[in-house]
Amino acid sequence: MTTASADDVGPTVRVGFLGCGTVGAESVRILTQRREAITRYSGVDVEVVRIAVRDLGVERDLPVPDTVLTDDPAAVVAADDIDLVVEVMGGTDPAGSLVAAALDLSKPVVTANKTLMAADGPALLDKARAANVDLLYEASVGGGIPIIRPLTETLAGEYVRRVMGIVNGTTNYILTRMDEEGAGFDAVLADAQALGYAEAEPSADVDGHDAAQKAAILATLAFGTRVHDTDVPTEGIRGIDAHDLGLGRRLGYVVKLLAVAEYDEAADAVLARVFPAMIPDSHPLANVRLSYNAVFVEGESAGRMMFYGHGAGAGPTAMAVVGDVVDAARNLRQGARGPHVSRRALHGIKDGADATSQYYVRLEVEDRPGVLAEIARAFGDHGVSLKSVLQEGREADAELVMITHASREADVDAAVAVAGGLDGVENVAAVMRVVADEDA
Numbered sequence: 001m002t003t004a005s006a007d008d009v010g011p012t013v014r015v016g017f018l019g020c021g022t023v024g025a026e027s028v029r030i031l032t033q034r035r036e037a038i039t040r041y042s043g044v045d046v047e048v049v050r051i052a053v054r055d056l057g058v059e060r061d062l063p064v065p066d067t068v069l070t071d072d073p074a075a076v077v078a079a080d081d082i083d084l085v086v087e088v089m090g091g092t093d094p095a096g097s098l099v100a101a102a103l104d105l106s107k108p109v110v111t112a113n114k115t116l117m118a119a120d121g122p123a124l125l126d127k128a129r130a131a132n133v134d135l136l137y138e139a140s141v142g143g144g145i146p147i148i149r150p151l152t153e154t155l156a157g158e159y160v161r162r163v164m165g166i167v168n169g170t171t172n173y174i175l176t177r178m179d180e181e182g183a184g185f186d187a188v189l190a191d192a193q194a195l196g197y198a199e200a201e202p203s204a205d206v207d208g209h210d211a212a213q214k215a216a217i218l219a220t221l222a223f224g225t226r227v228h229d230t231d232v233p234t235e236g237i238r239g240i241d242a243h244d245l246g247l248g249r250r251l252g253y254v255v256k257l258l259a260v261a262e263y264d265e266a267a268d269a270v271l272a273r274v275f276p277a278m279i280p281d282s283h284p285l286a287n288v289r290l291s292y293n294a295v296f297v298e299g300e301s302a303g304r305m306m307f308y309g310h311g312a313g314a315g316p317t318a319m320a321v322v323g324d325v326v327d328a329a330r331n332l333r334q335g336a337r338g339p340h341v342s343r344r345a346l347h348g349i350k351d352g353a354d355a356t357s358q359y360y361v362r363l364e365v366e367d368r369p370g371v372l373a374e375i376a377r378a379f380g381d382h383g384v385s386l387k388s389v390l391q392e393g394r395e396a397d398a399e400l401v402m403i404t405h406a407s408r409e410a411d412v413d414a415a416v417a418v419a420g421g422l423d424g425v426e427n428v429a430a431v432m433r434v435v436a437d438e439d440a
């Protein structure tokens with residue numbers, strides 16, 4: 001092991017924190033308590049010298065003197081003794097203007113804030129580029145899983161085709177328990193809330209908005225296209241029935257909420273979306289259980305890679321923050337900055353209706369001759385062919401479970417609408433995308 005000498009280390013990089021809650025406090029602890037080891041490994045000395053919080057009256061167990069704390073975040077950004085700013089307060093206001101102010105002062109910024117990066121990331125990265133300093137945000141997607149740095153640096157020469165992520169631990173926890181226990185969504189959500197895996201107001205997670213922010217960041221990184229979270233069509237998991245998870249298992253599939261960003265070469269456009277999907281049980285993402293996250297990257301040269309770990313929590317997220325702080329501090333001392341965005345020229349953003357996918361469709365039907373033929377005709381008339389059909393039950397309780405071949409999604413929607421209106425069809429019970437077997 002090489003040890004950095006005092007000559008290698010150079011002047012201390014003085015860090016100001018904006019926020020010191022779950023992520024901030026753990027980051028301050030690691031930077032302070034492991035300062036010497038970090039210097040030895042990285043060759044850069046980092047000291048936390050100011051911390052802004054909202055409420056100075058809160059008791060905090062921090063390894064720094066109380067005099068470091070202030071309730072004036074703008075003063076931390078502007079202070080002459082702050083070289084580098086860490087934003088871990090969350091939200092877009094005032095976090096966005098504080099980050100912009102730091103970059104305007106040519107101070108590198110590290111943030112864990114997916115809401116800010118999904119809404120204003122491209123503009124803030126432009127500002128960082130103009131100031132020739134870093135804006136690093138590894139913790140904003142996948143918590144402690146290194147994914148931003150692999151996409152921007154390790155895979156700089158890769159031609160990424162698709163990125164698929166399980167990027168929301170709450171929904172993965174709920175779907176895993178529904179799958180393994182056969183329990184309904186409402187019961188598992190209530191239990192997840194009681195156990196602290198889901199918020200009292202769960203919409204950001206279960207309706208897919210948190211995953212959409214991460215999909216926008218991943219799409220921007222993987223393809224160099226400026227994708228905002230408002231560009232990401234989003235479906236959550238509220239409508240998922242445990243019965244479909246059971247049927248999916250029998251057919252060899254597991255249901256996951258996916259954030260998918262893909263490049264369509266023919267259209268020269270990027271499509272980023274969030275939706276629940278059936279994935280083959282042999283796919284690496286199928287084994288990502290409970291609150292774990294994973295990001296699966298498909299590249300032309302390196303092939304298929306999966307990055308797996310804890311997507312949230314104080315320790316994992318702080319580790320990503322600390323890694324960025326060390327990186328930004330080292331770059332600052334060397335007068336350099338890391339890469340920002342990205343590999344290809346700007347493309348358009350693709351309309352989801354033109355996307356193609358296999359589908360799982362479950363219909364409740366009358367069990368009488370001719371119904372299946374009418375349904376198959378409705379699908380065939382829209383150019384959607386059926387890969388497999390499973391008929392369950394008899395008479396009043398009959399249901400038809402179909403997996404389609406890859407088809408244009410707008411055509412599947414139209415075929416399902418027609419099939420749903422047929423006399424022999426009582427109800428369209430479930431429609432879900434299927435990640436193709438050949439992708440497993």
Ligand SMILES: NC(=O)c1ccc[n+]([C@@H]2O[C@H](COP(=O)([O-])OP(=O)(O)OC[C@H]3O[C@@H](n4cnc5c(N)ncnc54)[C@H](OP(=O)(O)O)[C@@H]3O)[C@@H](O)[C@H]2O)c1
Pocket residue numbers: 018019020021022023024052053054055056058071073088089090091094112113114115139140143311312313314317
């Ligand atoms: N928690 C996770 O597992 C996780 C994972 C990945 C990413 N993130 C991201 O990390 C960021 C921080 O999350 P967190 O869970 O650490 O949040 P948190 O526990 O709520 O902490 C927020 C901190 O910011 C301070 N703050 C908020 N508004 C402020 C203001 N206007 N002025 C000064 N201080 C202010 C709060 O002060 P007080 O302490 O006085 O209230 C608190 O210290 C968010 O962007 C979040 O999305 C979190």
